[in-house]
């Protein structure tokens with residue numbers, strides 16, 4: 383059994399913990415949970431810190447419980463959120479829950495019959511049948527309003543003048559009750575979470591203490607920051623999702639490839655499972671030749687393979703090489719349509735009807751269907767004669783030749799003027 387706390391510490395994943403937790407963990411196998419509200423049908427990379435925390439907990443020989451908040455997702459956690467949130471309906475929540483479940487299975491071992499196999503629970507299962515009267519008698523009675531209002535997360539809302547509804551105010555009681563329920567029925571003595579969850583977690587330890595004189599522990603991990611102060615996990619296109627339909631494996635890979643050097647040192651500890659020695663060696667190599675982006679490449683590889691697959695990683699790698707390195711017609715042809723279009727996003731497009739393409743006598747006519755690529759046929763001819771034109775990475779040397787290059791995806795030609803000027807011809811119909 384390795385040391386969970388020590389593992390989090392060197393990885394920079396330890397924010398706060400309640401007293402006594404280390405001694406408690408040293409006593410033997412423990413159970414800890416971490417909750418996710420199913421606000422979307424996929425997790426995004428902001429959730430990954432929590433998932434990795436559960437993963438390290440299991441690797442240390444303990445039992446992780448992933449809780450999906452079918453009930454709390456209906457309320458919305460007000461912690462450090464500036465505005466009241468919309469309520470989600472049951473169908474949306476159910477869809478979201480199954481999406482998230484599948485993603486968690488890529489990290490945690492739910493299947494085995496080991497004593498520390500991961501469990502998945504949904505708080506809707508114990509909250510749905512709870513009557514309002516029962517709840518305010520069995521839970522509400524133990525926690526004072528003063529206590530609830532003193533939480534930073536609640537105070538901030540009150541101070542900012544927006545206030546919060548009674549519904550959101552009760553959120554911490556539900557999360558507190560979850561902890562109590564899991565403590566009572568699953569022997570779960572620890573709740574893990576992001577640092578914004580501290581207040582909700584200790585409402586739970588308080589409830590366990592008051593209701594049964596029991597002892598339970600809180601441990602939080604830092605919120606991920608970026609060296610430049612902007613928000614982690616967002617790109618121009620929005621959040622970076624784990625679902626390949628929402629964020630393609632290529633875009634996912636690129637996200638990690640593009641993090642800054644300072645962030646890369648931090649992120650590789652948090653998001654990859656590489657061990658300390660490997661990371662320190664990588665850092666040394668990185669320092670000698672930062673332009674090679676060894677750290678970024680190592681994180682991108684580790685995370686892309688875990689979340690997607692080896693094949694997705696290979697495709698992302700090939701796609702990333704196309705704009706920057708040497709690549710061939712085979713490399714281009716191996717990309718799927720979506721990745722191809724993402725690699726060349728923003729490149730000028732020219733549309734040509736299929737009939738016109740088939741009838742074109744020579745490349746120059748095709749290239750000059752309109753003025754997107756060349757302003758005159760003379761210019762096109764000159765470039766071809768000078769050896770500066772490539773179609774699908776193949777050099778074209780005769781301006782009078784028929785355009786006989788196979789289309790990519792049966793639809794596209796990638797035109798390259800010189801080294802860096804790309805255009806796409808899309809054959810329509």
Ligand SMILES: N[C@@H](Cc1ccc(O)cc1)C(=O)O
Pocket residue numbers: 416417418419449451454459505556557558560561579582
């Ligand atoms: N409040 C947590 C999710 C959560 C829900 C229920 C719990 O019991 C625990 C955690 C969040 O917003 O991230």
